[in-house]
Amino acid sequence: MARHPVRAKDFAVGEEPATVVVGLIASPGPAAEMAEALVGGLARQMGERLPGARWSVRVVADRLVGGPAPLHELVARTRRRLLDGGWQLAVFLTDLPLQTARRPVVAHASSAHGVAVLSLPALGAVGVERRADEAIVRLVAVLVGGGDAPVDVKPSGDDGGGKHRDALLRRLRELGTVAGDDRGAGLVTGVITGNLRLLIGMLRANRxxxxxxxxxxxxxxxxxxxxxxxxxxxxxxxxxxxxxxxxxxxxxxxxxxxxxxxxxxxxxxxxxxxxxxxxxxxxxxxxxxxxxxxxxxxxxxxxxxxxxxxxxxxxxxxxxxxxxxxxxxxxxxxxxxxxxxxxxxxxxxxxxxxxxxxxxxxxxxxxxxxxxxxxxxxxxxx
Structure with missing residues (x-):
């Protein structure tokens, strides 16, 4: 499916695409080295798959946990690191297996928290860097799109794709916009009303x-x-x-x-x-x-x-x-x-x-x- 570039008419006159910052947290060692090697192309790939925002990827070396930990703890630690950095989204590359009550998985994403966790050992021994690169971009797409379905932007001639594209552009705009009032009820009101579609998307993803x-x-x-x-x-x-x-x-x-x-x-x-x-x-x-x-x-x-x-x-x-x-x-x-x-x-x-x-x-x-x-x-x- 051909990617559709962002055009001038997708934004209001004088409106600039919002900047969405993705924190790429990696365990010190091979995971951090891989993250440093991948960071150069990630922003470009995210821009191709998810046009409508300026993408910025920041790499941080941090183990977050001392040993194998349940999924909710990994999500909570990644979320806290996201808040500390002031990012909009975060992906944690861990050298530990994901501990879940269900069957083993490679990666998990929480749209509500805006974070995803990727287990590098579960990717196998061959083509790890390529698979990790694809997985990071796909996880960010899941966090933005609020679901497992592909979120590649279709041309506006396709009615269904056009609606999906408009919704994605709005969500990216909301994700990268900071509320103007940082005091009490003004902040709460601004966040809820200004990010209503984003909130509904996160809520729907929570089921x-x-x-x-x-x-x-x-x-x-x-x-x-x-x-x-x-x-x-x-x-x-x-x-x-x-x-x-x-x-x-x-x-x-x-x-x-x-x-x-x-x-x-x-x-x-x-x-x-x-x-x-x-x-x-x-x-x-x-x-x-x-x-x-x-x-x-x-x-x-x-x-x-x-x-x-x-x-x-x-x-x-x-x-x-x-x-x-x-x-x-x-x-x-x-x-x-x-x-x-x-x-x-x-x-x-x-x-x-x-x-x-x-x-x-x-x-x-x-x-x-x-x-x-x-x-x-x-x-x-x-």
């Missing part, structure tokens, strides 16, 4: 709807709490007397409890490291605000998906397992479908609170891998 399925202990605790609540007469009476306003508050409180348990328990809230350079400080704060917004939104959507699933399950259980006559006798008045919905709502809220207790038992690694979708480079591992 928040799969959060509950990945957290097995939270799911088991939620189901157990729901079953207990369903067969308790006091819960039937409580659901009948709370009213919808209090029911809504209970539901919102249960969702908030799970979100806070995951956010604080696994230390997902990112803080900006101290910096001296004002430009780096501003860029770092924008990166931190953007990731925190994505993290909180991911957790809220994931927990709401859990709540909705529990509500449907609870309603079906009420309809099938709670005889209307027994329900009416317990409440001391005739019951209808609205009473069953009230009971199912309260049961699902209590089940979600049970999920918060289960979430507290999850390991930090499990929560992080559930909250952030790490995308394996299948073209290398397949």
């Amino acid at each position: 928040p709807w799969r959060l509950a399925v990945e957290l097995s202990r939270a799911l088991v605790a939620a189901v157990a709490a729901g079953v207990f609540a369903l067969v308790t007469n006091d819960i039937w009476l409580l659901a009948d007397n709370l009213g919808w306003l209090r029911q809504t508050l209970v539901g919102a409180g249960s969702v908030l409890a799970v979100v806070l348990t995951l956010l604080l328990g696994a230390d997902l809230w990112e803080r900006a490291p101290p910096q001296r350079d004002p430009e780096v400080v501003r860029a770092t704060r924008e990166q931190v605000v953007l990731l925190n917004a994505v993290t909180v939104t991911t957790l809220v959507i994931g927990v709401l998906a859990l709540y909705c699933a529990l509500f449907v399950l609870s309603l079906v259980s009420v309809l099938l397992l709670v005889p209307p006559g027994l329900h009416a006798a317990a409440l001391d008045h005739p019951t209808g479908f609205s009473d069953q919905v009230e009971l199912a709502w309260l049961v699902s809220a209590l089940a979600t609170l049970g999920g918060a207790l289960g979430a507290g038992l999850e390991s930090d690694e499990t929560v992080r891998e559930a909250a952030y979708a790490y995308q394996p480079d299948r073209s290398l591992t397949g």
